[in-house]
Amino acid sequence: MDASGRKRIVIVGSGVAGSILAYGLRELGNVEVICLERATAEDHAEAGTGLNVGPNAIKALRLFQPELAALLEAESLPWLTWRISLTNGRELMNLPLSKVADNPGIRIRWSQLYALLRRPVQQHVRFGTEVTAMRYARAGEAGPIVVETIDRRTGRTVIDGVDLLVAGDGRYSRVRETFLGRPQPQFLGVCIFRLLIETARPDLVDDYEQWFNGPNRLLAFRIPGNATYIAGSFPILPDEDVPAEAKRPDVLRALYTPADGAPSAQCAFMIDAICNRVSEIHWARLQEAPAEFCDSNRRILLLGDAAHPMVPTLGQGATQAIEDACIAAAELRAAFADGVDGNITAALEKIEQRRRARVEFVVDFSRDATDTMLAGADPVSGSLAKTQPDFLARLVKLYRDVPAA
Ligand SMILES: Cc1cc2nc3c(=O)[nH]c(=O)nc-3n(C[C@H](O)[C@H](O)[C@H](O)COP(=O)(O)OP(=O)(O)OC[C@H]3O[C@@H](n4cnc5c(N)ncnc54)[C@H](O)[C@@H]3O)c2cc1C
Incomplete structure (x- = not known):
């Protein structure tokens, strides 16, 4: 004391x-x-990536800390839908979150989230x-x-x-x-990489979407400040680091290009962005404990x-x-x-x-x-299963059953 x-x-x-x-x-x-x-108060200011924060976090904040919820919602974009397609453009799922959640989630820049949460408590923080x-x-x-x-x-x-x-x-x-x-840590045998580009093409990438070519997955959404967050994943051996060769632009391009060689306009935009900025990518492996x-x-x-x-x-x-x-x-x-x-x-x-x-x-x-991202996965049957009652019931539990105030 x-x-x-x-x-x-x-x-x-x-x-x-x-x-x-x-x-x-x-x-x-x-x-x-x-x-x-x-970190100092200035760190993270330019760095970062994008985050989609689930509807359940916003629901919890509205219940427990409504001023913080209002602050975050005012400074972010709403996360309203979850769409899954193949990289050739075939749509597999298009879920309005209102079907499974009581309110939208948000899309925000990581550095912005930190700045908004730290500002009201700065007199308590020793940076x-x-x-x-x-x-x-x-x-x-x-x-x-x-x-x-x-x-x-x-x-x-x-x-x-x-x-x-x-x-x-x-x-x-x-x-x-x-x-x-x-x-x-338990590794799942999947590599995930993340990239933030200071370009927005809302005609191509806006709300939260995922695209599969086999188990290789792209994920992207627009965030405030005319930026686009792109994350890619592909299977690797569970007990090995991401192979250096997998980080080459030609290898990455091949991972997401469909067999007929013609990615959708959305995927062509993301594949070009990734391959032109390989040095800016952050790499990690999926793990839990x-x-x-x-x-x-x-x-x-x-x-x-x-x-x-x-x-x-x-x-x-x-x-x-x-x-x-x-x-x-x-x-x-x-x-x-x-x-x-x-x-x-x-x-x-x-x-x-x-x-x-x-x-x-x-x-x-x-x-x-994560089933559709593992080696040998079939993204078509796996994604279609995510439109079925069992998966949707779990989403309802995830997004709606937040702890009571
Ligand atoms: C690139 C990336 C993308 C992600 N995307 C999403 C997403 O879309 N949606 C989502 O919900 N989650 C996402 N996550 C996960 C999410 O960022 C983390 O789960 C979340 O930040 C965890 O919050 P936390 O408060 O536990 O830790 P953090 O937010 O990581 O905060 C830990 C803090 O502790 C400080 N710290 C650490 N060690 C010390 C020390 N020894 N002394 C003093 N300070 C210390 C750090 O500087 C940091 O500020 C993502 C993570 C990453 C890395």
Whole structure:
């Protein structure tokens, strides 16, 4: 706790989950909220890519943090439809999201999402501050948790008396590794690459769409600022890195060009964009790891990618980070309401109770929906199956069954 007796909550990472949690806790009088972010306030400003944030995240924000929902909806484009075609132009699915969701999702630039979420909590965030070590307090230290940081301007700092440490530090979470061990990633045998181009052709690419040539998939949508986000994927061996040869323009062109050599106008636009900008592409492999929410002492809370790294197939990474942060803020606010000396242990147990089944459903669904991207997959039968009642019922559960406020 701090010198005036307030409980001290330290959030590592002012990303999606960390910023929203800080926002949700900012007005508690009996809690000091410190958010530590290794990026400076200016980092990410130009960088980034596009995100489609699911209707369920917007629904959760409207319920729990309506001002943030309004802010994001005002600065983004609505995600209204999900269309799947072959790269030769044959349409397989065209789903208005209104059939399975209560409201649209959004399309936004990643750097813009961070900027919008960080601005309202900037007085709580120490930018340019990297958490380098953490521990349960040793004898003689003020506990229960001690955090060491390197600040770009002031150097090494120790923050002690931390009552609750929150891992909002993303997929390669140092907090999770320190207190719960490094999670063992499972690779699905699919490479995914991402590119943002500062060109928009809304006549060709506008709302969220996917195109298949065999299991090789393109995905794209327009985002604000006259830009287009393009992501490609193709199967690789599960236990190997992306082969260098696969990153060559001629190889990429061949992956998405249909057998008759004539891609649709939409796909020709994307294939040219990819092949002309190979050096700007970000490469990754689809992977996931088991979900964990807290340590056995109930002093460490994991949120977002730190808690449940999942495959990005359904665009649920940031979306679930938003759901997590909404619930965590609500439970911690309840624990500290009316000047009560909050029971952190009980709050963490409640958060895990409210999140585990929902998150495991989303992780499993995201993996299952990757079926058409695996080696040997048939995208025609696989995509047509996504128009059938079973898949649509799971989408309804995903997009509508957000936790109640
Ligand atoms: C290229 C790309 C595209 C994606 N597309 C989508 C999509 O379309 N839809 C979707 O829902 N999800 C998408 N995701 C996933 C999504 O971005 C993540 O799931 C989401 O950002 C997770 O939020 P988070 O708050 O857990 O972590 P992050 O948003 O990753 O935030 C972690 C923060 O912690 C900081 N940090 C890390 N370590 C430290 C440290 N030691 N000290 C201090 N600070 C630290 C980082 O700088 C960062 O600001 C995408 C991811 C990538 C990489």
